[in-house]
Amino acid sequence: MSVNYHAQPHAVDVPITDMDDPEDDIIFGEQTSERPNPPGTTFLDALDYENENTSQQQHQNIFTKFKSFFAPNSNHNDDYEMVSRFEIDTPSESEDNDNQPPIDLRDRRLQLLEKQVKNRTIIGSVVMLTVAVVTFILFFNRNNGENNNFSGVSTGSRKTYSNSTHDFYKTTILISLDGFHPHYINPTDTPTLHNIMKNEYGAPYMTPSFPSSTFPNHWTLITGLYPSEHGIVGNTFYDPLLKKQFINTNPKIGGLDPDFWQGGEPLWKTCERQNIKSAVHMWPGSEVPSIGPAEDFDRYNGSELLSSKVDRVMGWLDRESIEERPQLILTYVPTIDQFGHKYGISGQNLTDALTYVDNFIDLMKQELHARNLEEIVNMIIVSDHGMAPTSNDRLLYLDDLIDLEKIEHIDGWPLFGLRPKKDFRIDEIYQEIVDKFNKLDEKLTQYYHIYKVEDIPKEFQFGGNLTDHKFNYRLAPIWILPDVGYSVTTHKQMKDNNFDYKPKGVHGYNNTHLLMRAVFLGSGPYFKDKHLKVEPFENVQVYNLICDSLDVVPAPNNGTQPHKLWSNKLNDNWLDTLTFPNLPFEIDHIVRTNATYDMLWREKPAEEATVIPTNDHPLESMKSEESTLTSLKTEVLPKPTDFITTTASTTQTSSTTTKVIENFGEIVGDIVNGIEDGIEAVGDIIHGIIDDIF
Secondary structure: OOOOOOOOOOHHHOOHHHOOOHHHHHHHHHHHHOOOOOOOOOHHHHHOOOOHHHHHHOOOOHHHHHHHOOOOOOOOOOOHHHHHHOOOOOOOOOOOHHHOOOOOHHHHHHHHHHHHHHHHHHHHHHHHHHHHHHHHHHHHHHHHHHHHOOOOOOOOOOOOEEOOOOEEOOEEEEEEEOOOOHHHOOOOOOHHHHHHHHHOEEOOOEEOOOOOOHHHHHHHHOOOOOHHHHOOOOOEEEEOOOOEEEEOOOOOOEOOOHHHHOOOOOHHHHHHHOOOOEEEEOOOOOOOOOOOOOOOEEOOOOOOOHHHHHHHHHHHHOOOOOOOOOOEEEEEEOHHHHHHHHHOOOOHHHHHHHHHHHHHHHHHHHHHHHOOOOOOEEEEEEOOOOOEEOOOOOEEEHHHOOOHHHEEEEEOOOOEEEEEOOOOOHHHHHHHHHHHHHOOOHHHHOOEEEEEHHHOOHHHOOOOOOOOOOOHHHOOOEEEEEOOOOEEEOHHHHHHOOOOOOOOEEOOOOOOOHHHOEOEEEEOHHHOOOOOEEOOEEHHHHHHHHHHHOOOOOOOOOOOOHHHHHHOEOOOOOOOOOOOOOOOOOOOOOOOOOOHHHHHHOOOOOOOOOOOOOOOOHHHHHHHHHHHHOOOOOOOOOOHHHOOOOOHHHHHHHHHHHHHHHOHHHHHHHHHHHHHHHHHHHHHHHHHHHHHHO
């Protein structure tokens, strides 16, 4: 017998004695509304106006569906068993049942109905009140978040600070001085940085992550993750899963490919999630589509004047609306790295560049002072690594160790990661390299180390077993690691460079070596209740520290809680036992006898003024310096194609792209199906919760 689940009960199904009872309309109405869907249909079919079998459901909107959640469990039959779900007062054994008046069924049913309505009203009211409160809180937070997201409406949830003319939120400026070593700071060439290092906050030095290269460390600084955990494992590398090459200086070959940048959450994303506005000036990774900020970011321009950088940062702080002013500002200064690669770590050119950058910092401080923002804005100065000198006398020729025709990809530099072609076994190539390496002069080979990736020292947080780090699969299976100051090249490359090894300055070596050390200096209100100086620390700590300065909750990372960092006060008697440059060979370097670092932590400080006078007119000095410094032709750094030529990556990338396009429809279908399954699951959960309540 077919059943119409959408019609009213047929007259013959209603007991005649109850035909005139008003409560029957209620009871049977409820029973009808709770009947299950016909076989082969779902609750979503009622919303499908094209379904011929649901024409009478067209009037059931979402509110009707919601009301049905509060109906009795539909698994119960349409009989009076439903009464047994409510408590019935049974007479005690001591009562004389014979003296009790006969039960009037109609009165009893009215009592039960009244009790049922009363119970549902109470419980339903509590549930609806709870839902209303939660909805209000969520709606308020959502609106509050939208207001915080720079709509121009004050949130009232963040404390404001006045500079006497405008209100500001807590603000932190992070400045990266690429390639700036702590020993470059001295009272003669860099008086501003000297005063900060001596009299303000920070550490003697900061240890970069391995490898001590620009892109891995800049991504570490703003994610708090080691390179092997965030995926930017070098300035150049090959991803065997993506089948793509990454070259940091080539936006068309990996540099701006979002697929490489999925590891870790950068600071601007962390701030965006918590309605903190950011502005980013030329920070590595900030230009990558869908990875960088949605607004307020500047593309890389290596020749930009430092005076323009100051204007850019101050322009963000000068915005009229407090909601439009960024609370986090990142800015990147490539100058010292450029001059270091070009000239090494000594000479007048580098000295002039150091003074130029010091004037930049001086001008930043003066502009903050002019705006009365010194007690509102924090300024944190970091670098990503140091720099080491190179020489024609310290070279290992890769093509003396292996036939390059057997190598498909070369990762990294000055470290060399080798990926053999598929026709050659890794063990076979490794053994060939080791055998030829052992035949070379030990006076040279003692400064080079050959590893399989699983044997790389664990302290580097790089390599080991495949599962030791999230992105270990991006590391080549065989590595040649030179000591600081030593280089790997090929006979062809040297010939192309007229037998003069370039660049003259290199980084990327052992991150714990003295020459690879980085800078960490700070000033501003965040530091006021901190120890003036803390012990040296790893750069994975910077992300948490900046989040702390803005009261932002960080994403998971490899750092520790900032209070642990600040609790490691630097002992007043702390001295560094290493002497710059800590190398087995003699070199010329910019650090002579006046490094601020050595004054503070290698010997007793000399009697001198607490504060060294700085430039009274840094802007004028910068403009005069820019006329000569900006004419520098930057050094071209080695890249994988300088050593081997392969078309494999291009072919494989094309194949991958075609496959992605072909599978796009399938991917979309899976996503849609997943959403539908999620909706059904949520509906089932809500049904279960409400059934349990009632």
